[in-house]
Amino acid sequence: MPPMAKKVAGERTHHGDTVVDEYAWLMNKDDPDTIVYLEAENAYTEKATAHLEELREAVFQEIKGRTLExxxxxxxxxxxxxxxxxxxxxxxxxxxxxxxxxxxxxxxxxxxxxxxxxxxxxxxxxxxxxAEFFSMGTSSVSPDGRRLAFSTDFKGDERFTLRFKDLESGETLADAIPGVFYGGSWSADGSVFFYTVVDESWRPYRVFRHEIGTPADQDVLVFEESDERFWIGIGLTRSERFLVLSIGSKITGEVRLLDAADPLGEFQVVRPRREGVEYDVDHSGDRLLILHNDGAQNFELASAPVDDPGVWTPLIEHREDTRLVDVDAFDGHFVVAFRRDGLTGIRVVPDGDEAYEISFPEPIFTAVPAGNPEFRTNRLRLSYTSMVTPPSVYDYDLSSRELILLKRRPVLGGYDPSDYEQFREWATAEDGTRVPISIVMRKGTERPAPTLLYGYGSYEAAIDPGFSVPRLSLLDRGFVFAIAHIRGGGEMGRRWYDDGKMMAKKNTFTDFVACARHLKAAGWAGDVVARGGSAGGLLIGAVANIAPESFAGLVAEVPFVDALNTILDPSLPLTVIEWDEWGNPLHDKEAYHYIKSYSPYENVHDGLYPPVLALSSLNDTRVLYHEPTKWIARLRAEAGGGPFLLKTEMGAGHGGRSGRYDAWREEAFTLSWIIDQVRRKPE
Structure with a gap:
């Protein structure tokens, strides 16, 4: 029998609405009963999936056997x-x-x-x-190549200890700074390192300056952001001329610069923040390159004099069909990454010459600039992949305009890309919007086929078509794999994102259901298993409530399924920052009722649900472990169908287990469960 969580009456009232949360007690990580319950859930899941042990081992060996270790x-x-x-x-x-x-x-x-x-x-x-868990947060070599800053995490809570290494002697210095966040940046001479720390809500809000060889308690606070909607980051322009202090909320940005040769100086504002305006800055020669959305929904690129950074002159004007994503400045040219028609692209703009776009051979692909630390170079390093082409590294020669393949990730065991094929389909959403779907399958697969449909649809993050070694274990067993490029993501530009957030969030969920139904109607899919993680786990929980009949199984990884309760509590990690993404239910009655209408935990009902596998980590600081724990408890108590399984990593964070072999075993666990859902016989 599955464990049944005890019910403890707990009430909350907002905007005249009183709701009972009988599983709120599971939020107390320090309560021994909570740990006992999580361990009981793990034991039940282990027993419920014991029949998959042989399949799990086979899938693990396939992943391992295809990887050049x-x-x-x-x-x-x-x-x-x-x-x-x-x-x-x-x-x-x-x-x-x-x-x-x-x-x-x-x-x-x-x-x-x-x-x-x-x-x-x-x-x-x-x-x-x-250590059972290990993660790196920062690895940054000083501009002169003499020193290395690195940070480590042994719990999974993404709070790191920063240290420094002398690369000439090999000695790790005595300097040690606990409790730092990701990233950081060196001064020009490598004598000073800037780093950020988080507040109790896990918001990076302070920048400190550390002088190498001095105690951490003498580090100087150089900036603090008091507005709880904003977070901060520190970096260098590609020229290494300026330190860049980036300050941003979900909808507003501000950048401050400091000469990297003057680390004891003060940061100067490029342009003061203005609600709804985002911008990023890079540097080349006597000008700054500024990517912004001031009056340009899909962003435009401007230049500004270094000595008068607030005066912006357009370089690449706004286009309705092209979302400008990033700009990298080089000596003699700059490179713009963009999105158009649901695909990535790269534009090269030489100084004093006509701009052009780099062409790629496949109709569905992902290509982005990658690994270009040198400012003075005539080559552009880029990363390329597709759903059939393994990750590849190219140099693009700007003189000959030739793509030079440097490496394609080896896939052992006789993998041949020509044995597989990829497609682009378009589903029609409830409101008539066309939603792209990327599909890959092994040639000769009989259709309709069992299908794994993946989705995310939040934060303007794009789930671009790419290659996966573990996915081959599905394709070679006759699966179709598909990505639903749903609204709320960034695949189709800023409007695509805006149409899937705040009071339009339900578009994300109905788009996904439309994609599942299209795959069936068009003859691609038989049984469909859906998978998503984090905010994509919210997606999985939402579609479980609105269209359970469309799916043969659901995998929710570190899922944000207790959305309303979390966003109502400003003391929880990242809540205030999230109000610009989801709405502010604490102070806005309309937002409260809208979020309540789709939050997975709030909308579990007594209908028949497909089997659910929820994966979580006890030390996750982004989606706290209690969200999937409460959700599974409510599903088990109130819904029909199932079974409903919960597996919690007791010593890991948001990304799960850290070692590559451990990660492969976890993926084999999940894939074997997915395979089992389409071969299960009805009871």
Whole structure:
């Protein structure tokens, strides 16, 4: 029998509405009863999936067998060094390395998966030791290549300890700073490191300046953001001329600059924040490049004098069909990443010459600039993949306009891209909007086929078509895999995002259901299993309530399913920041009732639900463990169908287990459950 959570009456009243939350007691992580209950859920899930042990092991071995375990990334040039990472068979974590630069072309791997003259800068396996969880937050080499800043987390709560290493001597310095956030940036001479810390709501809100060799308690607070809607980050322009302090909410941005050669100076505002205006800044020569949405929903690119940064002159004007995403400045040209028609693109703009876009061979793909730390270069490093093409690294030669393939990730076991095919379909949503779907399958697969449909649809994040080694274990068993590019994501521009957030959030869920139904109606899909994580887990919980009959199973990973209760509590991590994404139910009656109308936990009913697998982590700081725990408890108590399973990692965070072999086993667990849902016989 599955564990049944005790019910403890708890009430809350907002905007005249009183709601009982009988499982609120599960929010107390320090209550021994909570831990006992989570362990009982894990034991039940283990027993309920015991019949899948052979399949799990087979899938794990397939993932492992297709992966080149001893491998090397393509080295990236920075100053006098080539930097790269590598993996070794049998080891959980990557190893960061460098070799001295000789010539323009990346060096080739020697015997044993190493490069001649290698210097190991960080070995994740040595740092992790015997720890059950290990994660890196920062790894940043100083501009002169002498020092390395790195940070580590051994719990999964994404609060890191920052340390520094002298790369010339190999010595780890005495400096140690606990409780820091991701990222950070060096001064020009490598004597000062800037870092951020979070408040109790896990919002990065302070920037500190640390001078190497001094105690952490002498670090200087250089900026604090008091508005709880805003978070901050610190970085360098690509030219390394300026430190960039980025301040942003979900809808508003502000940037401050400081000469990186004057780290003790004060940051100066580029343009003061104005509600609803977002912008980012890069630097080249005597001008700044500014990507902004002031009067330009899909963003436009402007320039501004370094000594008068508030005066913006258009360089690339706004287009309704093209969302400008990012700009990278180089000496002599700049590069713009964009989205159009649901796909990524790259535009090169040479100084004094006509701009052009880089062409790619496949109709469905993802291509983005990647690994370009050198400011003065005639090559553009980019990352490319499709649903049939493994991740590939190219250099694009700006002189010859030629794409030079440097590496394609090996897929062992005889993988041949020509054995698979990818497609683009369009579903029609309830309001007539056409929603793109990316599809991949093995050639010859009999249709309609069992189908895994993936979705996210929040924060303007795009789930772009890409390759996956674990996915082959589904495709080779006759599955179709599809991505629903639903509103709330960023695939089709800023309007696509705006039409799936706040008071239009339900479009995200109905788009996804429309995609599932289209796949069936068009003959692609038989049984459909849906999968999503985090905000995509909210999607899974919502469609479970509104269209349970459309799915043979649902996988919700670290799912944001207790949305209303979470967004009502400003003391919880990230809540205030989230009000610009979802609405503010604490102070806005209309937002309260709208969120309540779709929040998965609030809308569980007594109908028949498909089987559900919810995956969570006890130390998750983004979606707290209690959300899926409460949701599964309510499903089990009030809904029909199922079964409803919960699996909680007791020593991990939002991303689950950290080591690559552990992660493969977790993926094998999930994939074997998905396979089982379409081969299950009705009871």
């Amino acid at each position: 001893t491998d090397l990334s393509v080295p990236t040039r920075k100053g006098r060094w080539w930097y790269y990472s590598r993996t070794e068979e049998g080891k959980q974590y990557g190893i960061q390395c460098r070799v001295r630069a000789e010539g323009e072309d990346p060096p080739q791997m020697g015997e044993g998966g190493q490069l001649p003259g290698e210097q190991v800068t960080l070995d994740g396996n040595e740092l992790a030791g015997d």
